[in-house]
Amino acid sequence: MSHSKSFLTYLFCLALLTPVSWSQKVIVLGNLQDGGSPQYGCQLNCCSVPQPNEYISSLGIYNDTSAYLIDATPDYVIQAQHLERIARSPIKGIFLTHAHMGHYTGLIHLGREAANTRKTDVFVMPRMGEFLTNNGPWDQLIALENIQLILLSPNKQMLVDQSINITPLLVPHRDEYSETVGFLISGRRRKLLYIPDIDKWSVWNQSLELLLKEVDFALIDGTFLKDGEINRPMSEIPHPFIIETASLLASLKTEEKNKVWFTHFNHTNPTRFASSKDRKELEAQGYHFASFGTEFNLED
Numbered sequence: 591m592s593h594s595k596s597f598l599t600y601l602f603c604l605a606l607l608t609p610v611s612w613s614q615k616v617i618v619l620g621n622l623q624d625g626g627s628p629q630y631g632c633q634l635n636c637c638s639v640p641q642p643n644e645y646i647s648s649l650g651i652y653n654d655t656s657a658y659l660i661d662a663t664p665d666y667v668i669q670a671q672h673l674e675r676i677a678r679s680p681i682k683g684i685f686l687t688h689a690h691m692g693h694y695t696g697l698i699h700l701g702r703e704a705a706n707t708r709k710t711d712v713f714v715m716p717r718m719g720e721f722l723t724n725n726g727p728w729d730q731l732i733a734l735e736n737i738q739l740i741l742l743s744p745n746k747q748m749l750v751d752q753s754i755n756i757t758p759l760l761v762p763h764r765d766e767y768s769e770t771v772g773f774l775i776s777g778r779r780r781k782l783l784y785i786p787d788i789d790k791w792s793v794w795n796q797s798l799e800l801l802l803k804e805v806d807f808a809l810i811d812g813t814f815l816k817d818g819e820i821n822r823p824m825s826e827i828p829h830p831f832i833i834e835t836a837s838l839l840a841s842l843k844t845e846e847k848n849k850v851w852f853t854h855f856n857h858t859n860p861t862r863f864a865s866s867k868d869r870k871e872l873e874a875q876g877y878h879f880a881s882f883g884t885e886f887n888l889e890d
């Protein structure tokens with residue numbers, strides 16, 4: 591056998607022996623409620639000093655070949671650029687949870703006045719799709735083919751890229767312009783649940799406790815710590831208070847509580863800050879708090 595032939599055989603054997611490395615990760619690109627912080631009109635301490643790397647709630651999903659966003663927030667530019675840098679891939683698609691300002695208005699950056707993208711896939715539920723199709727300026731993104739809508743169905747898994755499956759789960763929320771979904775992201779080995787907005791766990795037709803058993807990570811609505819946190823009737827903007835969620839899950843083993851990561855923090859929520867006493871108590875019970883750059887590996 592010639593030298594070059596044996597070298598080729600060596601390379602071939604090496605390729606067979608080397609396991610294929612698939613990376614599948616989810617990264618937190620923002621952890622704040624829709625209005626962000628500093629929030630317009632807030633004179634309180636919570637917004638007096640802008641914190642580094644605090645953006646409106648969004649996730650990035652990426653593997654060896656592609657990158658996807660969950661929600662297009664008002665902080666879209668920073669978040670999309672960060673995701674593309676770490677994924678080393680342009681964003682192929684965006685999944686939208688609902689039509690509240692923190693979750694879709696970043697689409698504006700895909701239009702003619704800005705990036706002028708070409709047919710970026712935007713995955714939507716039917717009412718969300720109708721809202722974008724029938725209202726300016728979003729209809730122009732569709733007319734000029736900056737984006738193309740891909741319809742999702744509730745509870746129906748969609749294979750988006752090399753074994754990353756995404757399933758929308760309808761959740762009760764103030765659905766003025768669209769329905770609201772959370773997403774179940776299933777990678778090759780691990781599953782992650784993402785529900786940034788829901789009215790209350792008790793009015794959902796699914797059980798958070800049961801879902802927790804099925805998933806490895808759950809990033810869930812932590813908008814408010816408790817009642818009375820803001821100076822207006824909180825029943826008008828219902829969310830499960832973190833202390834309600836902690837009491838709902840109180841009987842679970844620490845191992846199950848460890849799966850829970852709170853996110854979507856209102857500017858007034860003290861647990862936004864790592865130094866918060868309430869946060870330290872909840873962390874001692876096993877809960878986590880999501881922040882920019884937190885990563886979840888769906889592969890190992």
Ligand SMILES: [Zn+2]
Pocket residue numbers: 623624690692693786787854
């Ligand atoms: Zn929100």
Ligand SMILES: [Zn+2]
Pocket residue numbers: 627628629632633634635636637638857858
């Ligand atoms: Zn504030």
Ligand SMILES: [Zn+2]
Pocket residue numbers: 688690763787
């Ligand atoms: Zn909302």
